[in-house]
Amino acid sequence: MTERCSARALDAADPLAPFRGRFLDPGPSVVAYLDGNSLGRPLAETGAHLWSFVAREWGDRLIRAWDESWMDFPFRLGDRLGEVCLGAAAGQCVVADSTSVLIYKLLRAALAAAPERDEIVMSRGDFPTDRYLAEGVAAETGARIVWLEPSMDGGVSVESVAEVVGERTAVVLLSHIAYRSGFLADAPAITAAAHATGARVIWDLCHSVGAVPMSLDAWEVDYAVGCTYKYLNGGPGAPAFAYVAARHQDSFQQPLSGWMGAADPFAMTSPYAPAAGMRRLLTGTPPILAMQPLVEMVAMIAEAGIDAIRAKSVMLTERAIELSDELLAPFGVRLSSPRDAAQRGGHVTIDHPAFEEVTLQLWEQGVIPDFRPPDGIRLGLSPLSTSFAELDLGIEAIREALAARA
Ligand SMILES: Cc1ncc(COP(=O)(O)O)c(C=O)c1O
């Protein structure tokens, strides 16, 4: 009860609290949504925006809309995302494909840019799609993967990267925030360590975009990729984005050369000649319809401010850890995320052997975190849509489930 009152006080004092009311009300089947880092909630405005797009742009302008606005839309939206969330100057971001497809493109391009180098450095703790794609690219190109072992908190340190990068390293592929533990990597220092040996870096920003401030240009990042259905609330299957530093664009070798990335798609000529700049990252027709929810969401992040979002994110994750220490640790629950907020992103993972079953039970009650093997509950705390009260309800429901088993 004490904690509930305290959460209410925190919500009352939260400068971002009004944004929560701009999300679509999920109705009574959801008591606490703690999975915004798997699938973010829709904005209430999204339905009307989609309908207006269908009626006005698609319905009325029809094929003319490609010339009038859609051909440039993936780049305009990318620029806005770059400005608001990534610290990227215009002309370096595109919204397209899925994260997986873009990781493939970036890995192949990074290897093609350094034919004398044949190693990909990455972490064994990385999200499966990153590992599978690197293994596939290694098999296709003859490159070798150098695996980093993550530490207990899922992290990859600057020192561990510096130890393995060298003259054979073509590219380091790492997650800015680890999908399981939430470990926040030191992206500028790791990028500098790779650059010191002539290697390039690809950052997977899936769990950090919209949750933590970034300065890709200032950090001299080479390439980055991320999805838009987590903290950017773009919806299931919303397209991903890629960042390619301006200095690498002219030599970027697109491995999936399709007509939309060609210099003049409607000239219908052959052979393929790549377009200038970020357009060459495209392969086929970009999913304009699926990009629409991002328009309002990126505007909302600009309005809230990414620093304020990060400040609330730190408060939410601190509280999740405090409550877990106090209420769940007595049942044997262990923390998998870093305790130091400076090394932690927007989610917290706690482990217990009963959590796979507990998660099923929680979902039936409308308390929705996610389960990550072997025995982790991941609490995804999305600062614009998650309240402190919701977090407390979630932890209390986990405590009750564990108490019922004890
Ligand atoms: C770190 C990371 N990379 C990639 C992906 C997924 O990529 P895709 O959007 O292609 O499914 C996810 C989540 O699904 C992820 O957490």
Ligand SMILES: Nc1c(O)cccc1C(=O)C[C@H](N)C(=O)O
């Ligand atoms: N992309 C997902 C999906 O299509 C279904 C369910 C979950 C997801 C996820 O995003 C998983 C997420 N990337 C993770 O970190 O586990």
